[in-house]
Amino acid sequence: MAVLRDAFGPNGCIRTAVERHDVGSGSIYTWRRQAMSGERAGVPKLPEPAFAEVWMGEPPALPASIAPLVPGLIGIALPSGIKVTVDAAVAIDALSRVIGALTR
Incomplete structure (x- = not known):
């Protein structure tokens, strides 16, 4: 100092x-x-806050084939407009591969 x-x-x-x-x-x-x-005083620097944009509103309309909401189904709307509906018990690895392929 x-x-x-x-x-x-x-x-x-x-x-x-x-x-x-x-x-x-x-x-x-x-x-x-x-x-x-603050590093020099032995006080670790706090991480910078990170923010994500979130829009609140009515849920998007689902296709007629699943119009009544079925418990356990998850609807995913990709930025490209593609919509995917999966069961809550879907394997995460498989879902990740499917979404990865759809976003290419």
């Missing part, structure tokens, strides 16, 4: 800090970045 104060304090100078403490300027900038993020 003394090196950072010498480099970035009110009367700080990178060149003076480098010469006085016999360190490279790259190390000083790395330490400054770590201090600003």
